[in-house]
Amino acid sequence: xxxxxxxxxxxxxxxxPLNLSLAFGGVVVGTVVGLLPGIGPINAIAxxxxxxxxxxxxxxxxxxxxxxxxxxxxxxxxxxxxLLNVPGTPAAVVTALDGYPMARAGRGGEALAxxxxxxxxxxxxxxxxxxxLAPLLAGWALRFGPAEYFALMVLAFAAVASFSGARPAASLxxxxxGLLLASVGLDPQSGIPRFTFGRLDLFDGLDFxxxxxxxxxxxxxxxxxxxxxxxALLAPPIRRxxxxxxxxxxxxxxxxxxxxxxxxxxxxxxxxxxxxTFVAYGVxxxxxxxxxxxxxxxxxxxxxxxxxxxxxxxxxxxxLLTLGVPGSATTAVLLGALLALGVTPGPLLLDRNPEVxxxxxxxxxxxxxxxxxxxxxxxxxFVRLLRVPGWIxxxxxxxxAVVAVLAVNRNPFDLVIMTGCGILGYLFRRGGVPLxxxxxGLVLGPLAERNLRRALALGDGVGDALFSSPLALALWxxxxxxxxxxxxxxxxxxxxxxxxxxxxxxx
Amino acid sequence: xxxxxxxVGFHLRQAAASAGRVPTAHSPLPLxxxxxxxxxxxxxxxxxxxxxECVAPANVGGGWDLTxxxxxxxxxxxxxxxxxxxxxxxxxxxxxxxFAHxVGQRGGDEAVLAAASPATLLRLAQGQFAxxxxxxxxxxxxxxxxxxxxxxxxxxxxxxxxxxxxxxRRDPRAIRISGGSASGGQDHVKMLLLxxxxxxxxxxxxxxxxxxxxxxMTALLGGFVEVFSGDVTQVDAQVEAGRLRVxxxxxxxxxxxxxxxxxxxxxxxxPVTWVTWRGFYLPPGISQEGYxxxxxLMEEVGASPExxxxxxxxxxxxxxxxGSDFEGFVxxxxxxxxxxxxxxxxxx
Numbered sequence: 001x002x003x004x005x006x007x008x009x010x011x012x013x014x015x016x017p018l019n020l021s022l023a024f025g026g027v028v029v030g031t032v033v034g035l036l037p038g039i040g041p042i043n044a045i046a047x048x049x050x051x052x053x054x055x056x057x058x059x060x061x062x063x064x065x066x067x068x069x070x071x072x073x074x075x076x077x078x079x080x081x082x083l084l085n086v087p088g089t090p091a092a093v094v095t096a097l098d099g100y101p102m103a104r105a106g107r108g109g110e111a112l113a114x115x116x117x118x119x120x121x122x123x124x125x126x127x128x129x130x131x132x133l134a135p136l137l138a139g140w141a142l143r144f145g146p147a148e149y150f151a152l153m154v155l156a157f158a159a160v161a162s163f164s165g166a167r168p169a170a171s172l173x174x175x176x177x178g179l180l181l182a183s184v185g186l187d188p189q190s191g192i193p194r195f196t197f198g199r200l201d202l203f204d205g206l207d208f209x210x211x212x213x214x215x216x217x218x219x220x221x222x223x224x225x226x227x228x229x230x231x232a233l234l235a236p237p238i239r240r241x242x243x244x245x246x247x248x249x250x251x252x253x254x255x256x257x258x259x260x261x262x263x264x265x266x267x268x269x270x271x272x273x274x275x276x277t278f279v280a281y282g283v284x285x286x287x288x289x290x291x292x293x294x295x296x297x298x299x300x301x302x303x304x305x306x307x308x309x310x311x312x313x314x315x316x317x318x319x320l321l322t323l324g325v326p327g328s329a330t331t332a333v334l335l336g337a338l339l340a341l342g343v344t345p346g347p348l349l350l351d352r353n354p355e356v357x358x359x360x361x362x363x364x365x366x367x368x369x370x371x372x373x374x375x376x377x378x379x380x381x382f383v384r385l386l387r388v389p390g391w392i393x394x395x396x397x398x399x400x401a402v403v404a405v406l407a408v409n410r411n412p413f414d415l416v417i418m419t420g421c422g423i424l425g426y427l428f429r430r431g432g433v434p435l436x437x438x439x440x441g442l443v444l445g446p447l448a449e450r451n452l453r454r455a456l457a458l459g460d461g462v463g464d465a466l467f468s469s470p471l472a473l474a475l476w477x478x479x480x481x482x483x484x485x486x487x488x489x490x491x492x493x494x495x496x497x498x499x500x501x502x503x504x505x506x507x
Numbered sequence: 508x509x510x511x512x513x514x515v516g517f518h519l520r521q522a523a524a525s526a527g528r529v530p531t532a533h534s535p536l537p538l539x540x541x542x543x544x545x546x547x548x549x550x551x552x553x554x555x556x557x558x559x560e561c562v563a564p565a566n567v568g569g570g571w572d573l574t575x576x577x578x579x580x581x582x583x584x585x586x587x588x589x590x591x592x593x594x595x596x597x598x599x600x601x602x603x604x605x606f607a608h609x610v611g612q613r614g615g616d617e618a619v620l621a622a623a624s625p626a627t628l629l630r631l632a633q634g635q636f637a638x639x640x641x642x643x644x645x646x647x648x649x650x651x652x653x654x655x656x657x658x659x660x661x662x663x664x665x666x667x668x669x670x671x672x673x674x675x676r677r678d679p680r681a682i683r684i685s686g687g688s689a690s691g692g693q694d695h696v697k698m699l700l701l702x703x704x705x706x707x708x709x710x711x712x713x714x715x716x717x718x719x720x721x722x723x724m725t726a727l728l729g730g731f732v733e734v735f736s737g738d739v740t741q742v743d744a745q746v747e748a749g750r751l752r753v754x755x756x757x758x759x760x761x762x763x764x765x766x767x768x769x770x771x772x773x774x775x776x777x778p779v780t781w782v783t784w785r786g787f788y789l790p791p792g793i794s795q796e797g798y799x800x801x802x803x804l805m806e807e808v809g810a811s812p813e814x815x816x817x818x819x820x821x822x823x824x825x826x827x828x829x830g831s832d833f834e835g836f837v838x839x840x841x842x843x844x845x846x847x848x849x850x851x852x853x854x855x
Contacts, residue, residue: 204600
């Protein structure tokens with residue numbers, strides 16, 4: 001059990017007083033940064049890097065601080081997502097599906113507590129996965145070629161078809177809108193501009209944060225104007241702030257499922273983290289049993305994606321460790337920080353700088369623990385955000401969105417895009433069109449397109465390249481199951497001799 | 508059925524329930540928002556404050572950002588700037604936003620420079636910065652470089668570059684090449700240059716673009732492609748670990764470290780080089796004295812041991828070209844890249 005001995009050494013590193021206080025400081029800073037989408041952990045880390053150089057702290061301590069900021073920002077973002085419906089990452093969009101309805105029903109404290117616990121469990125389980133399965137899973141990441149990735153994307157799209165119980169046509173409109181928004185910008189394969197109207201501002205496409213802030217935050221403000229009333233609150237006073245043991249039991253299985261899925265998909269470089277939350281949510285809606293309250297404030301809809309996104313963050317460390325290839329944007333920044341701190345990243349990292357890797361793994365765990373200790377007692381404070389009267393909070397959200405959008409690219413043109421998306425989001429919400437599939441289309445559309453085109457190019461333009469490996473075939477099989485399952489249920493329900501009580505399409 | 512109208516209905520009900528309620532306690536929220544606001548304005552500051560600025564036309568952590576940060580760190584360590592030199596990030600359009608900013612809004616500003624690389628020239632050559640061209644700015648110099656490589660799996664059937672090129676000539680469609688840039692980008696173009704030199708029709712080259720060198724390398728390791736096109740710093744750790752084999756370096760001289768034994772393409776009789784230099788340009792409309800001042804600064808930085816340390820830390824090779832030599836180099840590069848892009852159909 002050599003890995004555990006090494007992990008123990010890692011904990012010895014992580015538990016040094018300096019490192020402990022850095023982890024704590026990082027978590028606090030990260031939580032504040034995460035409250036405001038747009039800055040993002042990457043920028044916070046970049047701002048701190050020169051400081052780290054100047055102080056000259058050892059690489060593992062620097063990494064511990066950075067990991068703390070990263071985890072803190074994820075949780076900070078969950079706070080603004082659940083309480084204000086202002087998600088800053090694709091993963092948080094999934095959390096918003098049920099987290100925000102929970103807050104509006106006076107269960108914001110419970111949602112925040114579930115998010116903290118789910119993140120912690122997801123993080124903890126995946127650390128064990130990292131220690132035990134890293135060598136095994138390195139091969140798994142290599143088996144995913146463009147064809148397999150494309151099938152995975154289609155699976156995610158199929159899983160979302162059931163989101164929020166909306167009419168299939170409305171979901172289709174939403175996904176289509178997302179895909180359309182995603183096609184703006186330079187075509188990633190050929191470098192040809194699409195829908196840019198000659199504006200350089202549009203060459204990089206529409207930024208995720210800008211679109212999301214518009215769709216969610218600005219439309220929220222517009223809806224609030226609809227409701228009006230100077231003293232109106234965003235949500236009724238908190239009914240139940242605390243997470244009970246019984247409540248925890250209800251979401252236990254969801255957390256476990258989310259952790260497992262998140263970890264496995266997080267290992268895949270590039271897309272894993274984002275896909276995992278959507279797939280985890282989709283799985284929950286399928287396995288939930290008779291009472292289907294997803295999209296209306298179901299705690300399981302918060303627990304599964306939160307666990308998945310945290311587990312995926314750990315899973316993304318595996319390709320970095322075993323292949324020397326960063327598995328996500330964040331690990332790429334960690335890799336850059338390693339480089340700048342004089343540690344050569346790559347497959348030899350584990351041999352040459354074991355204290356860095358295992359120290360990081362241990363500090364991820366410590367950071368998770370700090371988050372839990374810091375945030376569970378503070379849940380009550382955060383929830384008080386909702387007691388702020390509308391005449392402060394509504395303009396506050398609008399101001400927050402403007403600042404956040406400017407923080408992304410420092411480009412005022414983004415404000416125009418955000419406002420446009422806000423109006424679109426408002427119309428969609430009034431018309432009963434769900435917003436999450438828009439984000440899915442926006443985020444996964446380009447990945448699906450690129451991998452489809454790559455797969456076809458690898459197969460020299462022949463379509464059966466998409467079905468050439470057993471892994472791809474298995475994924476396509478899952479797609480068929482996910483699509484055909486509910487349809488079959490509805491079909492049976494409609495026939496007089498079907499068991500109409502348990503039919504799947506009753507939402 | 509109930510799910511259909513839930514969103515709208517929900518809000519209306521909430522509004523009805525919460526209308527007229529007044530908050531009971533003061534909240535720290537306004538203060539919190541103010542703090543956040545100050546924090547972000549602090550983070551995004553960098554408009555037109557006094558002092559020198561290095562504009563990185565990319566996000567934090569990207570190549571141009573690292574170039575700017577290493578350069579300004581050295582300038583500050585050496586005390587060459589009045590006050591401290593700052594780094595400002597202006598990401599977008601593969602450097603186009605930064606380029607347009609320098610041309611449109613910083614004209615005549617002698618306290619600013621922007622980071623560039625061959626990727627900048629490629630986009631200029633292919634007209635991807637709208638109407639802007641390489642003549643719209645002043646090219647001041649390059650102070651470090653990476654070099655292109657052609658890499659394969661250790662079990663690949665080719666021992667040397669010649670074996671590979673022979674196979675490539677025989678059946679160009681059988682060789683799939685992965686790289687981290689888009690079609691027409693650096694990793695594609697360096698293989699096109701090699702193809703032209705080796706007598707392979709550049710139009711038959713099968714280049715599969717990936718999102719960055721990491722994913723492109725994973726595709727090679729996973730057996731989805733036969734060849735990886737990248738740079739020395741992307742592959743050296745993998746070579747050391749025995750996971751990759753480099754067939755040739757596209758440089759005029761061999762590089763050190765893990766790749767010390769790898770011959771250059773020129774040694775094998777194919778004089779193809781691809782220098783991924785790290786350099787800078789200045790805004791238009793500056794005086795000749797202003798331009799010369801920056802050239803002298805580049806020379807001072809380039810010759811300093813402090814820069815050597817920074818360069819080593821980024822594992823870049825020494826490469827130095829400034830002033831009118833560099834301007835001439837840039838013009839010639841853009842011209843030949845434009846010609847190549849036309850030849851292979853990337854440009855009309």
